[in-house]
Every structure is written in structure tokens, then in C-alpha cells.
Amino acid sequence: MTCSVPPTPNSPRHSIEEMEDGTSQLPLEKSLQKLLDRRRANSTLRSLTINSSQQVDFSSNDFLSLSKSPALRAAILAEQATSNLPLGSGGSRLLDGNSRYAEDLEQDIAAFHRAPAGLLFNSGFDANAGFYACVPQPGDFIVYDEFIHASVHDGMRLSRAANRIPFCHNSVEDLQRVLEDCVHSSQTLREGRSHVLIAVEAVYSMDGDLAPLTAIVDIVEAVLPRGCGYVVVDEAHSTGVIGPNGRGLVCELGLEKRIFARLHTFGKALAGNGAIMLCSPLIRHYLINYARPLIYTTFMSYPALVAIRASYTLLMNGHTNSLAAHVRLLVDNLFRELRSVQLPAVTELLQVPSECPSSPIFSIQAAEPKSLARYLQEKGFMVRAVVPPTVPEGTSRVRVCLHAGNTIPETKALVVHMKKWATLQARGRGISCTMAERETEKARL
Template sequence: MSSPSSLDRSMSAALLRRQQISSFRSLTLAPQGSIDFSSNDFLSLSASASFRASFQRELSRIAHAPLGSGGSRLLDGNSVYAEDLEVDIAGFLQGKAGLLFNSGFDANSGFFACVPQPGDVVVYDELIHASVHEGMRLSRAGRTLPFAHNDVGALEAVLRELVDGDQLVRDGKRNVFVAVETLYSMDGDLAPLQGIVDTIERVFGGGNGYLIVDEAHSTGVYGDMGRGLVCELGLEEKVFARLHTFGKALACNGAIILCSPLVRQYLINYARTLIFTTSLSLPALAAVRAAFTLLWNGDTRDAQDRLHSSIKHLHNQLSRLTSTANCVLQNSDQNNTPIVSVLTPKPRLLAKYLQDRLYLVRPIVYPTVPRGKERVRICVHSANTHEEVDGLVARIGEWVEQEEKAAAVTDMKANL
């Protein structure tokens, strides 16, 4: 038997280090009969009979079209169906134009890799998604600068420092892109979007400040008919580009960037994540149209209402829990978001305790979140009943009580 190669030894050592610092990742399956408090299926469409029926109707309508995409959009993967879908989604979401991508990661990384011009600056919320970091890493931007999460004052300080210190920015000859999300997937809090828009307009008199908004987790959840937070606030004209993904509340896969026709054409020419990948297949496109058909027919309004009822109930029930060293509610000041982070130094133990009782949650640990910010993330869905929410919160309370008793016993023994 041959000895392990240098590469094998290097990879094995890297994996062992991850195991030793409790950051090892592995694929898992949900236990049979689990109640979902983990996935991003906020409208519970993945198990919806109405969505399945809409999808089947759409497949029947296009029964004679080729199922495969055939190649990249620039070669043989384009179709009238894809272009019509882009137009219809952009119209529904009140955007000027739209361009489909295979995923939100591809859309973000492709956009930020090519749109900032040489020497431009990208300013980003410190908790922005990894896909934006990937795009910035590949971009020609001269500088990438973070600002404190959801802190409008911190954003303004960074922007004013840029204006004061860079003549080209001050004269409107160098562009500054500001990257934010509407609903952050780990902390579960909403961006102060109106304040961010006002700040950019106040600082950049030359019109060279551009806001890019990732609506991945807010699509389907906020706004009339699930159009997202930008539309809910009426800020469509204030945003340079918006990303809406289909893999969360819409139970599909893929994404669209809403932008001007000029930016769309530029992305077609320069976004490598579009140019060099096989496009979405016809069944994937049909599923997206089926989901949006439910939205623009108003068929998801009841699900959206149920979701927000469950969100309110979850936050009300969690607010009764007393924060301790073993359990701190991350976003207890925001009670209208479907994502709640329960900070704990023992996220795997809490997650396992809940999973063993068939409440599906996931531990989130470093490097996904910073050290000291480990948590169990709770996602509520329209199909979650108030009784299920009550059961989940009760089990969290039980675990906290057990941990506090165990800590008290340990302290007592240490003092003997």
C-alpha cells in the first residue's frame, strides 16, 4: 500500500485542525419527522401543493421545448423563454431590466468582479455575504472598505473620509459602490435602508455614489406581494442594482440582478460567472416562473401573512426567555424578522438538544461567524404553527435551565 502523498497529508492536516477547533463542516440530513426551523423556505413553498400545481402547469405549457439549456447564455443557452422571464420579473419587481444568473453567489461575485472600474472604491457592511467578498477579491477596485454593521453614522464617516481624502471621488470622477443586504442571514436584522440612501445622496453631490442591495432573504417576505424591502420603502429609483434570489422564499434556484439596460449589457459582456457557465435549464426556469406566477397573482399573500404572524409570535415567546451566559438573543430589538440568532458558547450542544427533540435548527460557528459570536440560528416559516413555536421556545428554555444548574454545581464543587 502506497504512503499518503504530500497533498493528502496537507489536506488531512487541515481537516484535523478544523476538527480540533470545532469548525469542521460535514453534510447532514434532517431526522425523519423534524419540524423545520432551519431552512430559508420562508413561505413554505417547497411543500406547497399550489406551487407544485403551478410548476406542473408551466411544464405542460412548454412540453415540447428542449429540457436542457444547451450551453452558456452567449452560445446556445439563451431562449425567448429566459428573456421573457427576465422582463416579467423585472416588471413585477419594478426594475428597469433584469439579468438571470445561476445563483445568488454567481450574481454577486460576477457583479462586483466586473462593474467597479479600475481605481473605484467599494464600501461594504462588515457582515456582507461571502459572495460579495469573492467579487471584491476579483475586482479592479482600488480600495474595499468595511463599515460597522447597520451603522449609518459609521457609513457616513467612511464616505466622508473618502470624499475628503480623494480628489477624484470629490470631483465625481471616481465611483464609490456601497454594498448592503436588506435582511442579514446570520444576525437576522434589517438594514436601515432609508438612512443609507439618504447618507449616500447627502455625501455624493457628484452622483458618483452607487447603492447595491442584496434582497436575497427579503424576497417574498417583505413588500406588497413579496417584492422586497426596496419596493416596500419605495426606493427603487435610489438603488443602482438589486439582487433577488430564487432559492429561499421562492423554493427554486437561480437569481436575477435588476439594473439599467446599460448595466445589463455590460454584465453580459464582462460577468465571467454568466459568460463561462451553462445557463439554467428549462425546468429550473419554469419553476421560477411558477413561483413568480403565485406572487404576481397574489396567491402567496396568505402565506406571507401567516409568516409574519408566526414571526411576531416567535419574537414574543423568545422575549420571555432571560438572557444568560448560555443564551443571548442577538436581534431581540427587531421583532419583525424571520431569522433569530441565539448566541451561545455551546451552539452544537443546544442544536443537538433541539434536533433530538425533532426541532430542526443548525449551529453556526467560526469561520462562518466571528469567534465569540457562535449561535444557533432559528428561521421561522409560514407553515410553522404557534404550537410548534411554543414547543421550540420551551425546549430552549429547558436547555438553558439545565446548563445553568450544571454550572451552579460546578461552581459549588470548585468552592469546596
């Protein structure tokens, strides 16, 4: 059936604008163009880029370099051959998309992470958005780290829990203050009739810093009445690289029984797609009934499930342990190289973390991150500038991710070029170096 409404003399057709290049712009497009122009003017316009395989990867989340691993390729092909599965998906998991293969996989992954149950989602974004939209109930609170991922924000927006309160990033003191405020303001909470979900990440993607998870759990249990606090941990960036055999931070700290739910994603260190929400069997059943991004979408295809099975096999049989150890070695090395820079002209322009990160992510705050990233890219190193709105104003940085496929000479060369960039910038800005400093710098380069 078609619905045709005849255009009136003042219909939008009449306000289509001819552009200089001969194309036309609809009124809505004109409004959207203004927003894009505003972003361009603020230097916050996003665009898609195509990666050059020639560059050394210091940018992707492929921390274990599994996407190029012959071992993973072989494991996928072997699994594909023995399982003899169809290629497509079949539909939503609620209809024809589910299978014994998917259910066995999610049980095995849950057991590996020492969780009672788990539910596979097409992506970590879907899992977070679906979980936060439906699990918190009216009258409940969601208390979240101010740097929590966008997918949690999207879920919260759809949630029926109206009380959503941020706490200062990784500050246990501020979390305590927020939780105490919740208790004071809510009789139902004091009476144990409402609940607080506390949303944190194991490793924060922009700074690579770890959540003080044990202290967070301790304070939640101390402040909230029994049964009222529910800590939910997003392990997107810790999966595969932290904890025994890459089980994540919760397992590393032995907190499995004190955490309400955990998200592990497969798109980063595991070189795949999709995610699992680890939880109790009851929460799993609830999500199957209420999480819309699970219900109203076609489930992952079998080859995607096969790839997940294969990467977990490499975690389970210990193959990835030496890869994760090499990444830690590189992180240490990069930190020492960067901290060894003594030149004030350089240290003024590059702010290196004061402590060695415990994850593969390094954040180097720079006066001109886009210029630094461009310079390093021209020298053959793929790093990216991260600027607002992705990070708060005043914290623009270059994000460097280390991978099992990187080498010590590559990290040393990266630092040499960072110093060269900073020295050039310092000269351009008239930041003076003493004669002795210049000599030391020359000797280093």
C-alpha cells in the first residue's frame, strides 16, 4: 500500500536549495549541515578513515594481535570444519537464531569467567544498552563513574529508574558521598525496598587506568543496606589481558561472588565481535524477556560464534599468556622511555602518566594532540588524537595502545619521534632549551 500526499504550494519541495556544486539540499539537511559546520569550526568533526596496513599499530584495541594470529586463524578453521555449522544466523535468538552451539558456548564462557550464567549479545553496546534499560526498576538508583561508556548512558536514558547520579572518576570517597546521599534521600532504600546499581569499568578506555574495584565493592557493602547495592563491571578492555588466562579484573581480584553482573566483549583483545553479560540464571532469563537489543535483532551468524569459540580456546589453553606478558613488557618499556625524557621543552608539551599503566592503554596529554598524531602517522606509527566531546575539555590526548605484535624497537622509535615533534614544537613556540639541554637532546636523537 502506498501513501501519497499531494504537495501543497508551500511544501518542502519548494524550499530545496541548489548548492554551488549542482547538488541540492533539503531543509532538514541544511539544519544538519549547520551542526556539522559547528563541529568543524570547533575541530570536533568526526570522519571515517581507512587504516594503512603499512603503519605500526599503536592504535587498535587488538591488544593481543589475535586478528593477525596464525594460531587463531587455524583454530577458527578447525572449529568451522569440525562443527559443520550453517553460515547464516537464522533470526533473533528468540526465534530461529538460537542453537545448542550458542548455548554451549555461553555456558563455557561463563564457567571460564567463574560466573553462574551468561547471555551472548551481538555487541557490548547492545548488552549494556539492553541491561541498563530494563534491569533497574522504578525508584531504583543508578550510580555511575563519570567516565562510563556511552552504551551505559544510552541504556540509562531508556531506563525507568529516574535517579541517575555520576560520581567522580575512580574516586571511592566521592562514591561514598553519593551513596550516602542516596540513603539519606530515599526511605525506600533505607527500608531495603529499592536498589542501587553501581556502574563501573574494569579498565577505562581513554586513560587505561583500572577501577579500584575492591575498595568500590567494600564501600557499597558498607554504606548500603544489605541487598540494596549491585555492582556491575564492564570488562571490555580487560578481557584477555588482565587476570588469570585473561579472565578479567573481577577474577584477578577474586570478587566474582560480590559482583552483580559483568560484561565481557569480544571485539577488542579477542579479535571478534559480540559480548557476554555474566549474571545469575534469573537475570539471564529476565534479559531474554526484557532486553530489547537481544529480542528485536538478528543474532550473530555461526561464523562469528565459531570465531568466539576459537579465541576462547586460546585463552583457556594458555596460548595467550605469553602474548599478554609481552604486552606488559612493552607497557613497562614505553613508560620508562617516556619518563626518561628530561628536557623541560619536551615535558611541557607531552604529559606522560605519572604511574605505569596496568593496562595496554597509554594516554599522553599533549598541547596539540592532532599535530602530534599527524606527525607520528607520517613517520609510520598509527596513533590517534582523542579530543572533546570524546574526552572532557582540557584533557585532549594521544592514545597509544600496545599490542602483542609490537616490538621494543618500535616503542623506542615511537618515543624518539615524540621527542622530535616536541622539540620542533618548542622551537616554533619559542620555548627555550639551554645549550646543555640541546646537546643532551641531540645525543639522544
